[in-house]
Every structure is written in structure tokens, then in C-alpha cells.
Amino acid sequence: MNPAVAVVAVVVVSVATAVIGFYGLRISRTTGDFYVASRTVRPWWNASAIGGEYLSAASFLGVAGLVLLSGTDALWFPVGYTAGYLMLLLFVAAPLRRSGAYTIPDFTxxxxxxRAxxxxxxxxxxxxxxxxxxxxLHGAALTIRITTGLPAWVGSLAVVIVVCLTVVAGGMRSITFVQxxxxxxxxxxxxxxxxxxVFTLTGSGTAAVAPAVVNPTGMAPAGAYQNISLLVALLFGTLGLPHVLVRFYTNPDGSxxxxxxxxxxGLLSVFYLFPTVYGLAGRMFAPELARSGQADAVVLLLPGHLIGGTAGDLLSALVVAGAFAAFLSTTSGLVVSLAGVISQDVLGGGVRGFRLAAVFxxxxxxGFAVTTDSLALAGxxxxxxxxxxxxxxxxxxxxxxxxxxTDTGAIAGMVTGAVLCGGAMVCGAVLGAGGIPFxxxxxxxxxxxxxxxxxVxxxxxxxxxxxxxxxxxxxRLHTPERPLVTER
Structure with a gap:
């Protein structure tokens, strides 16, 4: 695609994000505004904001890349990402809101x-x-490098700058509008x-081609164990994502x-149809993207590859804008949740502490992103x-x-999980995709x-x-009563 068009798309979505974020500054005044939007966010707004921050680089780019590489085996990712919210609905959403906490550490x-x-x-x-x-940040780096030819670090830096500006400006209330x-x-x-x-290729009759490439996702080949383990990670992992959980504190009540x-x-079910279509179309009409190691870029490159011309450039620009929005929205949500934790536990709380913690x-x-290479995003x-x-x-x-x-049991369990899973991740990074046991x-x-x-x-x-x-x-967790944590 035309690099200038891609640059314009990135600039437009960044400016729009900043403008909406600064609008939030006009109505963000109290500590409650910055941490939980004063608990006044209605379901449709909050659901759209959750969709904005949850649908990350892995969802926007990575799922299509995995479908391109692995076909139907990769569909466990969108299934798991979506089903995790059913677990949230059944077990966590309402009780967590009733806790009245600002952050997960507040709740525990x-x-x-x-205090321990x-x-x-x-x-x-x-x-x-x-x-x-x-x-x-790796996704932003990939997008900038593939579509504009600029150094990869430009994409990561741009995301951090825009996110810091919007989060510092208005906190959670501002980010809700943005996301x-x-x-x-x-x-x-x-x-x-x-x-x-779809309209362009209807009736083309081109046969599907399954690319014969090595799976570069950092995961072992698909099998019963891998699928079960992946579903366990996605279903239970969704319940613990700090940037998702903090949004439930912004609802007025448990219901x-x-x-x-x-x-x-509903929103996630609709969204994940489209990355799947991109991946399947890539397998049929652009398998060379997999062979060249550009599977994660299939969403970015497919419109220009299949349509071409001015129309292809414009559609590619729209995709680039959407991809950059994915990086910005997820990073914003994560920074808000982390800023809430760090500011309260280290900087004494308050708006100033929140803003300093957001930048940190x-x-x-x-720093980690610009000094490391990206694995496959979904993996x-x-x-x-x-x-x-x-x-x-x-x-x-x-x-x-x-x-x-008990507190001792909670600490022992969290430390055990962190050591075991963190150790496995380190082993995977050291041994590489080819040498790591399944x-x-x-x-x-x-x-x-x-x-x-x-x-237990x-x-x-x-x-x-x-x-x-x-x-x-x-x-108090299981009946709609007054908040457990005093408002600050």
C-alpha cells in the first residue's frame, strides 16, 4: 500500500483519540472520575469500552494470522476469548462490582x-x-514497519505517547469515551x-491453498492437550485480566x-467473524504471506493484495487505522488499571499520583518492546x-x-502459579519454538x-x-448493599 496513506491513517486515529481524551478532561475532576469514572458508566457504553480494550493486537491481527497458518485449529482462540466472558458473567461481574473496590488489590x-x-x-x-x-507495542511496531517502511520503534513510541496523553488527561472517564x-x-x-x-472475489472459483509452512507461533502443533490447555488459559485468564475487571467497578450496580x-x-461474537474470514481468505488467495513469515500482517496486506489500486489503498488505510486503534485502546485500558494499583500502593493515591503512575x-x-522481537501475537x-x-x-x-x-493460602497459590507459569514462559523463550516440550x-x-x-x-x-x-x-459481595470499600 501507499506509505503516505498509512501514515495519514495512523495520524488521524491518533488525533481523534487525543481529542476525545481531552474532552474527558472537561468532566474528570474527582479521584472517582479518574479511577472508576465515578461508577456512572451505563451498560452499552461500558460494553463498547470493554470491547475496545479487550480486542487487542492478538484479536485484530493475530487471530487472522493463526487461521492463515493453522486453519480451523486456530478457531479455539476466538472461541476461548469470547467464552471467557460467559465465565465473567456467571462468576465474577456482579460480586466484583458490589465489592466497591477501585482495583483488584483493593478487593483482595x-x-x-x-496488607500482605x-x-x-x-x-x-x-x-x-x-x-x-x-x-x-510489538503489534504497533509491525504495523508501522509493514505499511509505512518507518523504523519499527516509531509505532511503539507513538502508542505510548498517545496513551499517556489521553490517560493523564482524564483517567477512566476519558478512556471510556476513547475505547x-x-x-x-x-x-x-x-x-x-x-x-x-467478498464482492470482488465472488465467482472467482479460485481453489483454496493450504500453505505448507512451519508454525512460528511459539506453540506446539495442535493436539488434544494443546487445545484443552489453551481453553483453560483463555477461559480462566479472562477472569483475571486487570484492565477488564476494573471496568466492572465503573458500573452503577451489580445488575x-x-x-x-x-x-x-454479543459484540465479541460479531467481531471475531471478521478476523476468521481474513485468515480463510489469506489461505485461499495469499498463502505466500505465511511462507514469508508475515502471517500476522494478513489483515493489513490482504485488501491491497486482492483489490489493489486506489480502492485497495483506501481499504488498507481503514484497516491500519483500526489496527492502531486496537493497540491504543488495549494499552490505554492496561495503563489505567496499572496506574490505579501503583498510585494507591506506592504514590499515596490522588489524581497527581495516578498521572505519574500512568506514565511509569x-x-x-x-523499554522491553523496543529491545525484544515479537512472537506471533496471538501466541x-x-x-x-x-x-x-x-x-x-x-x-x-x-x-x-x-x-x-485465607491470606496465607492466597499468597501461596499466587506465588505457585507465578513461579510455575512464569518458569514455563522463560523456558519457552530460551529453548525456542522448536525445542520446547508441548x-x-x-x-x-x-x-x-x-x-x-x-x-485450597x-x-x-x-x-x-x-x-x-x-x-x-x-x-456484601452477594447482595446489593453499600460498597465494601469507602469512596476516596
Whole structure:
């Protein structure tokens, strides 16, 4: 595609994001505005915003790339990404909103009456957030390099600058408007080119071609274990994503949190149809993208490859704008959630602390992103889900639904999950895709049960540490009463 058109698309979506973000500054004044939008976000707005931040580089680019490489085996990714919200609806959304907390560490401290649990949870949340931001910056680097020819670091730096400006300007209230806009931009950016491609290729009669390439996703070849482990990671990992969970604190009440989740399920179901179509079209009409190692770029390159001319350039520009919106929206959500944790635990809270923490939360992963190479986007994000499922998810589920959880058990379980899953990720990075055993390539099938088991066994062995406040807290989690955490 024409590099100048791609640059214009990136500039336009960045400016639009900044303008909407600065608009949020006009109505963001209190600490509650910055942390949870004063808990006034209605279901449709919140669902659109969740879709904006959840549909990351892995969803916009990576799913199509995996379908291009692996065909129907890759469909477990969109299925798992979407079904994870059903788990949220059933087990987490309403009780978490009723907790009245600002952040996940707020919830664990209030539930277990322990500062130690809060500190460990905060550390885990920050690690999860940084691990998730890095693939977004890799996606931006890939997009800028492929479509404009500029150095890859330009894309990563541009995302961090825009995100810092919008988050610092208005916090959660500002980002809600930004992410809702970005969801609909992403959906349009995928849907319109797909319709043009379908109309253009109707009746072409071209036979499908399955590319014979080595799977570069960082995962072992598909099999029963890999599919089960991937589903465990995606289903349980969704329950522990800090940037998703913090959005439920912005709903007015528990019932609106449930309605938000139902709407999100519908929006995600529609969205994931389009990356799948891109991947299948790539297998049929552009298998050379897989052979050349550009599978993750199939969404960016396919409109120009199949349509060409001015129309192809314009459609490609729309896709580039949507891709950049994906990187911006997910990174924004992660930075907001991390800023809330870091500002309260390190900087004493308040608006100024939130803004300083936001800049810090974005700059650290930028350093990692510009000094490392990208794995396949969906594969790398899948490992982040596995880490989250092994750490944050167990303490949330057991904290909400089991009265026997203790602070010692929670810490032991989170540390176990972090060590086991983190160790598997490090081994994978050292050994590479070709040398890693299948059970390390997809560790969630054994790290998640291990974390739950340790949390339960240690809690049962330390029954005397069940907090006295547990009955009152559990009652408030499961009945629509006043907030558990005092508004600040």
C-alpha cells in the first residue's frame, strides 16, 4: 500500500483519540472520575469500552494470522476469548462490582483483611499488565514497519505517547469515551474491507491453498492437550485480566455489570467473524504471506493484495487505522488499571499520583518492546492469559465463592502459579519454538490446577487465619448493599 496513506491513517486515529481524551478532561475532576469514572458508566457504553480494550493486537491481527497458518485449529482462540466472558458473567461481574473496590488489590485486601495479600496481588497485577502491553507495542511496531517502511520503534513510541496523553488527561472517564469509539472503529475497519473482498472475489472459483509452512507461533502443533490447555488459559485468564475487571467497578450496580457482560458477549461474537474470514481468505488467495513469515500482517496486506489500486489503498488505510486503534485502546485500558494499583500502593493515591503512575506504567514496557522481537501475537498473548489464569483468577474465584480462603493460602497459590507459569514462559523463550516440550509450550492445563490446589490446601491448613470480617464481606459481595470499600 501507499506509505503516505498509512501514515495519514495512523495520524488521524491518533488525533481523534487525543481529542476525545481531552474532552474527558472537561468532566474528570474527582479521584472517582479518574479511577472508576465515578461508577456512572451505563451498560452499552461500558460494553463498547470493554470491547475496545479487550480486542487487542492478538484479536485484530493475530487471530487472522493463526487461521492463515493453522486453519480451523486456530478457531479455539476466538472461541476461548469470547467464552471467557460467559465465565465473567456467571462468576465474577456482579460480586466484583458490589465489592466497591477501585482495583483488584483493593478487593483482595478487603476480602482477606491482609496488607500482605494486597502487596502480592499488586505485584502480580503489574507483571500481568506489563506482559500484556508488550505485545500491543510489538503489534504497533509491525504495523508501522509493514505499511509505512518507518523504523519499527516509531509505532511503539507513538502508542505510548498517545496513551499517556489521553490517560493523564482524564483517567477512566476519558478512556471510556476513547475505547467505546475505538471498538466501533475496529469493527468497521474489519467489516468494510471484508465486504469489498467478498464482492470482488465472488465467482472467482479460485481453489483454496493450504500453505505448507512451519508454525512460528511459539506453540506446539495442535493436539488434544494443546487445545484443552489453551481453553483453560483463555477461559480462566479472562477472569483475571486487570484492565477488564476494573471496568466492572465503573458500573452503577451489580445488575448493570451483568447486562454489560451480556452485551460484550454479543459484540465479541460479531467481531471475531471478521478476523476468521481474513485468515480463510489469506489461505485461499495469499498463502505466500505465511511462507514469508508475515502471517500476522494478513489483515493489513490482504485488501491491497486482492483489490489493489486506489480502492485497495483506501481499504488498507481503514484497516491500519483500526489496527492502531486496537493497540491504543488495549494499552490505554492496561495503563489505567496499572496506574490505579501503583498510585494507591506506592504514590499515596490522588489524581497527581495516578498521572505519574500512568506514565511509569507505559514507559517500562516500552523499554522491553523496543529491545525484544515479537512472537506471533496471538501466541504471545495466549501465554499472558495462562499466567493470569494461574495467579489472579484463583484468588478472585475463591475469594468470591469460598468462605475458607485465607491470606496465607492466597499468597501461596499466587506465588505457585507465578513461579510455575512464569518458569514455563522463560523456558519457552530460551529453548525456542522448536525445542520446547508441548507441556511447557501451553502450561495452563497444569499450572492453573496447581495454583488452585495450593491455595485450597494451604487455606485449609491455616483455618485460624480466616478473617473475622469474612461473613460481612461475603454478604456484601452477594447482595446489593453499600460498597465494601469507602469512596476516596
Amino acid at each position: 485486601e478487603a476480602r482477606l483483611d491482609s 495479600v494486597r502487596r502480592v496481588t499488586s505485584l502480580v497485577v503489574v507483571v500481568v499488565g506489563w506482559l500484556y502491553i508488550v505485545p500491543q 467505546a469509539f475505538q471498538f466501533w472503529l475496529k469493527l468497521t475497519a474489519l467489516a468494510v474491507p471484508v465486504l469489498f473482498i 448493570s455489570a451483568r447486562r454489560t457482560t451480556l452485551i460484550v458477549l 506504567s507505559a514507559v517500562v514496557p516500552l 504471545s498473548v495466549g501465554l499472558v492469559f495462562a499466567f493470569t489464569a494461574s495467579t489472579v483468577c484463583p484468588v478472585l474465584l475463591l475469594g468470591i465463592w469460598w468462605r475458607g480462603l 507441556w511447557l509450550a501451553q502450561p495452563a492445563a497444569w499450572t492453573v490446577p496447581a495454583a488452585f490446589a495450593v491455595m 490446601l494451604v487455606s485449609r491448613a491455616t483455618k485460624d487465619r480466616i478473617p473475622r470480617t469474612m461473613p460481612r464481606v461475603m454478604t
